[in-house]
Amino acid sequence: MKKKLKFAAAVAALAMSGTAIAGAPDGKIQVKALATLVAPDGKITSVELDNIGLPAGTQTEADDNFVPTIAAEYFFTPNISLETICCVTQHDVTGTGPLDGAGLVSNANIIPATLTAKYHFGDGSGFKPYIGAGPTYFIFIDEKAGDTAQALGATRQKMNDKVGFALQAGFDLPINDNGLGLSVDAKRYFVNTTARWFAGNTEVLRTRHRIDPWVVSAGLAYRF
Template sequence: MRHISRTIIAPALALACGLGTSPAMAQDAGDIQVKVLATAVLPDGKITDAPLLGPLPATTQTAANDNVVPTVAIEYFFSPNISLETICCVTQHDVDVVAGPLTGAEAVSNARVIPATFTLKYHLNPGGVSPYVGAGPTYFIWIKDEPGAQTIPLGVTRQSLSNELGLALQAGLDVPVGENLLVSLDAKRYFVDTTARWFAGNTKVIETEHKLDPWVLSAGVGFRF
């Protein structure tokens, strides 16, 4: 696992192990749980298809940078074992060329995405140290993206990333540390793509399809109401 994920997960894991003997929380249908998390977003960004490379060499390949962002997760319990969770965050990424003659060039700058996600979760051992698994749909909404500086000399004036529907798989661990307080470790793997398009005026000059498929690793605290 990358260094950025160890920075987020390791301290919380130590805290969870140290506090795991605290009294268990009650967990009932109708409970609402809110988690405040530090989240490492580790996307791929690889080009999987290039319908229109335009001035780019055929050997061009890209990767997106990692980021750490604050996240809020809101969860509703239908029963002690079954819940529905959604998350709220915005994460920013650049996409750089990592293979081909343009290696090191920035292709996409300051791309910001809302990963609108709902997961249906199953909790083992509710009320105690509780592992869980989940799955559900996600919709990546790009609210801002700009052409990278090195694409401007190619005649690019604007750039866009397509909003796309995908799937999220989830696993994690909730450790009670008080009657209504817990420490949480969470891992999600997203499966979602996007199509990137670069324009010179109104003319599309480059179009590439990218695999995003980020790992999203979180650690933080939760409160139950």
């Protein structure tokens, strides 16, 4: 996490240091260094296999996380652009209901590879609101069975990588005439995944989950 924060800070510093040389409010490329809240859902939508014996009414939730995010955007016209983001976010999944607070998934790292097409309103000067939409691919890395899942006999856990969709809205606000600005962005993702728990090589639990995170960001933008 410290390395990611240092990287985001370095990008912001480079952006600010270069505004007097090459920045332009109508440039083709915009990069952003953002602080981001990732707030997933995590609820179970169906139980497909249960050899552990989950109590009736068991549900799950995923915790929120704050992460640094880098975004890169290319403007085809003053109003139309494509944007992609780079971040890694980490989450635990715990039980609710009869298993309230039980650790089921530990340290699930997610790369939400996302590409959105955006439409920017207005004439390109001053306050610039936008909307966007596009595909996403959630990549899960190095997730582990939580403490309670291990106590119930699970030794390994796996989340399936999954294709989904994202809606987006936000605004950019120029700070000066050299490409530096403020950016606020909100995305709602629509992604489901399958979670599997194993005892050795034997699958003992399989559940479907609604991920559907809200991803809200704010930070500096630099256009050139």
